[in-house]
Amino acid sequence: MLAVSIAKRRGAFDLAVAFRAPTPGIIALFGRSGSGKTTVVEILAGLLEPDSGDLRLEDLVLFDTATGYSLPAERRRIGYVFQDARLFPHLSVRGNLRYGQKRAASAPHIISFDEVTELLGLAPLLARRPYTLSGGERQRVALGRALLSQPRLLLLDEPLASLDAARRAEVLPYLEALRDRLSIPMVYVSHQFEEVLRLADHVVLLEAGRVVAAGTIHEMSLRPELGAIVGADAVGAVLEGVISEADAARGLARLNFGGGTLLVAARHARVGARARVQLFASDLILATQPAQGLSVRNSLAGVVRGIREDENEAQLVSVDIGGASVLARVTRDALESLGLHPGSAVWVLVKAVSMRGHTF
Amino acid sequence: MSEFFGSAELDALRLSLEVATRSVLCSLPAAILVAWLLTRARFHGRVLFDAFVHLPLVLPPVAVGYVLLVLFGTRGPFGHWLYEHFAVELAFSTNGAALATAVMTFPLMVRAIRISLDNVDCGLEAAARTLGAGALDRFVSITLPLMLPGILAGAVMAFAAGLGEFGAVITFVANIPGRTRTLSLALYTAIQSPSGDALAVRLAIISFALGFAGLLIAEWLARRVRRWLGR
Numbered sequence: 001m002l003a004v005s006i007a008k009r010r011g012a013f014d015l016a017v018a019f020r021a022p023t024p025g026i027i028a029l030f031g032r033s034g035s036g037k038t039t040v041v042e043i044l045a046g047l048l049e050p051d052s053g054d055l056r057l058e059d060l061v062l063f064d065t066a067t068g069y070s071l072p073a074e075r076r077r078i079g080y081v082f083q084d085a086r087l088f089p090h091l092s093v094r095g096n097l098r099y100g101q102k103r104a105a106s107a108p109h110i111i112s113f114d115e116v117t118e119l120l121g122l123a124p125l126l127a128r129r130p131y132t133l134s135g136g137e138r139q140r141v142a143l144g145r146a147l148l149s150q151p152r153l154l155l156l157d158e159p160l161a162s163l164d165a166a167r168r169a170e171v172l173p174y175l176e177a178l179r180d181r182l183s184i185p186m187v188y189v190s191h192q193f194e195e196v197l198r199l200a201d202h203v204v205l206l207e208a209g210r211v212v213a214a215g216t217i218h219e220m221s222l223r224p225e226l227g228a229i230v231g232a233d234a235v236g237a238v239l240e241g242v243i244s245e246a247d248a249a250r251g252l253a254r255l256n257f258g259g260g261t262l263l264v265a266a267r268h269a270r271v272g273a274r275a276r277v278q279l280f281a282s283d284l285i286l287a288t289q290p291a292q293g294l295s296v297r298n299s300l301a302g303v304v305r306g307i308r309e310d311e312n313e314a315q316l317v318s319v320d321i322g323g324a325s326v327l328a329r330v331t332r333d334a335l336e337s338l339g340l341h342p343g344s345a346v347w348v349l350v351k352a353v354s355m356r357g358h359t360f
Numbered sequence: 361m362s363e364f365f366g367s368a369e370l371d372a373l374r375l376s377l378e379v380a381t382r383s384v385l386c387s388l389p390a391a392i393l394v395a396w397l398l399t400r401a402r403f404h405g406r407v408l409f410d411a412f413v414h415l416p417l418v419l420p421p422v423a424v425g426y427v428l429l430v431l432f433g434t435r436g437p438f439g440h441w442l443y444e445h446f447a448v449e450l451a452f453s454t455n456g457a458a459l460a461t462a463v464m465t466f467p468l469m470v471r472a473i474r475i476s477l478d479n480v481d482c483g484l485e486a487a488a489r490t491l492g493a494g495a496l497d498r499f500v501s502i503t504l505p506l507m508l509p510g511i512l513a514g515a516v517m518a519f520a521a522g523l524g525e526f527g528a529v530i531t532f533v534a535n536i537p538g539r540t541r542t543l544s545l546a547l548y549t550a551i552q553s554p555s556g557d558a559l560a561v562r563l564a565i566i567s568f569a570l571g572f573a574g575l576l577i578a579e580w581l582a583r584r585v586r587r588w589l590g591r
Contacts, residue, residue: 045490046489073489073490074491074493077492079491080487080490082487086481086483088488088502089506089589090505090508090588099491103491103492103493103497131590132590145491146490146491149490149491149492
C-alpha cells in the first residue's frame with residue numbers, strides 16, 4: 001500500500017493530494033500538464049519537501065509532519081526515472097548502471113546487473129557514452145540505472161514524453177516486461193491515456209493540484225471525470241482477461257473476461273496470455289435483441305445500470321455485463337426509441353476491429 | 361639552451377614556474393570551495409563576499425602586496441603567528457611570492473570554475489541523490505568531474521598569469537635573486553640596468569613563449585575535456 005497525503009504550496013500553485021493505492025502494481029498519476037503530477041513524484045522521491053502531510057510505503061514512513069520526520073532522498077531507495085533521463089555524461093552506460101548499484105550494496109537484493117541488461121536489452125550499449133545514445137536508448141539506460149539501485153518503489157515521470165512515436169513504441173514493451181517480471185511497485189506519471197491504459201493497474205486522476213478520482217483502471221475507465229481530460233471520443237471501458245483462443249491466420253483472438261468472451265482483432269495473441277482491451281464508448285452499439293445479419297462479431301447480453309449525459313449532450317449508458325461494466329455513447333433519440341432505462345435488458349454489439357487491445 | 365640563456369634567466373624561469381605551481385596548488389581547493397559557495401550556497405553577505413573575492417582584480421597590485429606585508433610580514437598578526445607556531449616565514453621568501461601570486465590570480469580561477477559550475481545541471485545531482493549518493497559523495501562523483509573543464513581552465517589561466525605577477529610580489533617579498541626574483545622581476549631589473557638590454561629581450565621572449573603556451577594548453581585541455589563529457 002502506498003499512502004499519500006500531502007500539501008505543498010509552490011508560488012501560486014497549490015497542491016493538496018491524498019490517495020491510497022495497492023502495491024505492487026503500477027499506479028498511474030494521470031492528468032493534464034500542470035496538474036501537479038511531477039510535484040507529487042518529487043515529494044515521493046524526497047527531492048521536494050511537502051509543507052505538511054504524511055507518506056507511507058507499506059509499513060515504512062517516508063515523511064510525517066506529525067513527528068517532524070523526513071527520510072532523506074538518498075536513503076529512501078526510491079528509484080526515479082526522469083523525463084529527460086539525466087544520465088551522467090562523464091560515465092559510460094556501464095558506469096551509469098553501476099552508480100546506484102554500488103550505493104545499494106547493503107539493500108535487499110531485487111535484481112542483478114545481468115538481469116537488468118538482459119531485460120532492457122542493454123548489453124550492446126554498455127561501453128557507450130550517454131551522448132552517443134538515442135532518446136529511447138537513454139530512457140532504457142535510465143530505467144536500468146534506477147532498477148539497479150534496488151528500489152522499493154520506482155517512479156517513472158513521463159519516461160516516454162520526450163520520445164517520438166517510434167521511440168515510444170520501442171520503450172513501451174520494456175516497461176510492460178518490467179511490470180510483468182518484477183514485483184517492484186511503480187508510480188507512472190503520464191498525460192497520455194494510451195500509456196496508462198497499457199500499463200496501469202490503479203489510476204489517480206489529478207486536476208489543478210487535487211485528486212479528482214482514483215481507482216482501478218476498470219473503475220476509472222468508466223468515470224466521467226476521465227472523459228473531461230481524455231476527450232469524449234476516447235472514453236470507454238477497459239476490460240482485462242485471458243486469451244482462450246488465438247487464430248493467427250484470421251488475426252482473431254478470443255478474450256475471456258469476467259462477464260463473457262470477446263472476439264478481438266489481434267494478430268500476435270498467445271493462448272493463456274493476459275490481455276487488456278479498451279472498448280470505446282462511441283464504437284458500441286446497443287440493441288434490444290441479439291445481432292443478426294450484421295458484421296458485428298460480438299454481441300453481449302447485459303443490463304442497463306445508469307444513464308448520464310456528457311458535455312456534448314450525448315447519452316452515456318453504462319451496461320453491466322456479468323459483473324463488468326462498459327460504456328456506450330448514443331444519442332438521446334436512440335435511447336428514447338429503444339425505450340432504454342436503468343434495469344432494461346440490452347445487447348451490446350462490439351466490432352472486433354474497434355477495440356484497442358494489448359497483450360501482456 | 362644554456363648557451364643562449366644565462367643562469368640569471370634560467371633562475372628566474374625556474375623560480376617563476378615554482379612560484380606559479382605552488383600558488384595554483386594552494387589556491388585551487390580554496391577556489392573550488394569559494395566557487396561552490398558563490399554558486400550554490402545561499403547565505404547572508406554573499407554579495408559582500410563575492411566583491412571581496414574579486415577585489416584583487418580591481419585593486420592596484422602594489423596595494424595588495426602592501427596589505428599582505430602588513431598582515432603576513434614578520435611583525436604582522438598572521439606572519440608573526442605563522443613564524444611562532446610553524447617557523448614559516450612568508451616575507452621575502454619564495455612561499456611569500458607564491459602567496460602574493462595566489463591572491464592576485466584567485467579571482468581569475470574562481471571565475472573560471474564558477475562558469476563551469478553554473479553549467480553543471482542540478483538535475484544530475486538530484487538523480488545521484490535518488491540513487492543513494494549523500495552530499496559529499498554527490499560532489500565528488502558528479503559535480504567535481506563535471507566541473508573539470510572549468511577547474512582545468514582556471515588552473516592553467518592562473519598558472520600562466522601567475523608566472524608574470526609583479527606588483528604584489530615585489531611589494532610583499534621584494535626582489536631577491538634566487539628567492540623572489542621571478543621572470544617579470546628579473547625583466548624589470550634588467551630594464552633598469554644600463555647594460556641589461558640583451559637580457560631584457562631574452563626574458564621577454566621567455567615570458568611571451570610561456571604565456572602563449574599556457575593559453576594554447578588551456579584551450580587544448582578544455583577541448584579534450586569537453587569531448588570527454590560529450591559536449
